[in-house]
Amino acid sequence: MRAQGWRRFVLTMGVALGAAGWIFPASGAEPVSITFWHGMSGVLNPAIDALTADFNKLNPGIVVNAQYQGSYATTGSPYRQKLIAAAAAGSPPTLAQVFPNYTDQLSRANALVPMEKFVRGPDGLSEADLDDIVPALRQANTFNGVLWTMPFNKSLNLLFFNADLLKQRGLNVPQTWDDLRGVAKVLTQEDGGRVTRYGFVVRPTSDYFFVMLLTNGGEFLRTEKEVGFNSPAGVEALQFLVDLVNKDKVAYILPGFADADLGAGRVAMYFATNPGLAFAKEAVAGKFAVGLAVLPYRKTRATLLTGTDLAIFAKATPEQQVAAWKYVKFLTSPVGTARWSVRTFYMPVRRSALNSTLMQVALRQDPDLRAGIDSVLLAKTEPGVAEWQEIRDTVDGAVEAALFGKMTPKDALDGAAAKANRLLAQRK
């Protein structure tokens, strides 16, 4: 009895579905389905999903599957491992977030189609559109004169601070390195021989050092095969950080992110990138205002640009590639990038997005966003060479050794530079 009931049910459903198919035939051809791999977790994930859902609604012929494939920022970067392994296995996604050093590795292995092909294609971008891309970003996505990728989630290093604290003490936001040291000194607080609050914090990583290198007029590369971070400008930059910790004693060493310490009142100022604002606000929980400013400098105003770009893979079918380009165009359009930016605090990648109503309204509500926008034209990027990850880790080691007093900044940086130059020399 029961089995019969089931059979009848299945039969009825089959007939009904068949009838539905006859009454409402699928419109035209099968939709083109593409996969988009990204590493955006936490609050960033829903932002991607919202934009993707809108795109799919606007483009009935295309289905974009946005897939989170692990973080690229956590230990070991599972994201990069998956992406490179997928490319090696011959089954990469259609579209993926990539760092410039991935682009170098992938494009040398003929795994990518340059964006240039689509930009200059029938559904491409006008010259005005191309000029609208923030120049530093366009430059960072260009390898050997070819635009390989499109900038997507880009962030800048900025000075974060406890705005209420600075206001109470009548202090101005530090403009120069000396200001930074002076303000940090005033804000460092002791209680019975124990420091209860530091003015500043130093992460023993290459980021802090690179930021100081750039604002001291230094550069990453001297020539194509020779690094330049061990120049006098670089040594001074590292010495300054070491002194803040060990001589002036206005900063402490913290390997992790500083937002929790800001919230707990243990530190007054630190460097972080734009999306860090969301985390800082969460940690502070409204106890005081978080301020953002352009980085303090010594020789030149500058900042370090990080974050990923979008790349289309050669393995995908031509239809998929065209569909992926449409999606890239949507994400990086003035409206798309403005929506992304307002929600995630990443930089808009188009200059015109800065003037969009959406950005203007957001800026009025949150004037701190201004610092990022003021910094974008000062942005410099790390070299897009496949070896950069190892070079970066080597610099991490040098910075750590100097901060812990195991080596002088000069010796540490010279050692790191020698290793980096060896790696660069192996490049074909």
Place this chain on the structure above:
Amino acid sequence: MAAQDRTDRVLQGAPSRPRRLRRLSENAEAYLFILPAALVLAVFNLFPILYAFFVSLLRWNLIDPVRTFVGLGNYAELLQDPRFLSALANTTYFSVASVAVGLPLALVFAVLLNRTLTGMSWYRTAFFVPYVTSLAAAAMVWHWLYHPDQFGLLNYLIGKLGVSPQRWLLDPGQAMPAVVAVAIWSGLGRDIVIFLAGLQSITAEYYEAAQIDGANRWQVFRYVTLPLLSPTTYFLLVIGMIGAFKVFVLPLFLTQGGPLGRTFTVVYSLYQQGFQYFRMGYAAAQAYALFAVIFIITMLQRRILTGRVHYDT
């Protein structure tokens, strides 16, 4: 003559051919049974092992169609790479420390647990639980316990004793001992269980004889238990050293190899070169170097200890 010889030999050999065939067909069933396992081993173990050696002779980033043959260049680089050599030193430190402290500790607990007492199986389970806990998950918990501020549970506890908060994993001197402690904690259960099996296989007559001879408890342990347990101890020592040299998960989750590279180990280095820098050839060379080191150490242990192991058969 020579040609004649050969013909003779062939003629003599001729009857053996059907016999060999027959033996093959007799064993065919057995071969069939081991085939699935053999295939899996060949595809997922043997082939990668041989392929890794081939890769160790290349400069290759996993996806580049161009593979540059560099001969033993990667091995030569290893010998002058201070980072790799320090990883080797750290790994040796870790292995010696974790085995030298872990094994005696396991023995002590095994002896304590080797008696009939109500709730004994509960205690045994309690010691074994860390071993079956995912090491990654356990490492995250230990990461909190080692928190460098007064919020850390360990710092809270030593604070009660009037000791000031320690930096633990962030202190270059304390980081490796801290990692070793977690490794011992997590591996203790396995060693205890194997020691327990060893203790229980010692026949009661020896103890009775010793008692009749008037041996005290320490003498019984020293002259009966310890020698008769030596095959187990030897096994655990060899397996323990091999396992310890492959340490990876703990430094990855606890310290990321820091501070100042003090907990950076060989497998961590291999992983970093292979899957973060995509220098597959160099990573494969490190794998073979590690194999060589483990092989030499195991051979040394064999050479030195075999004579001292007492097999009671």
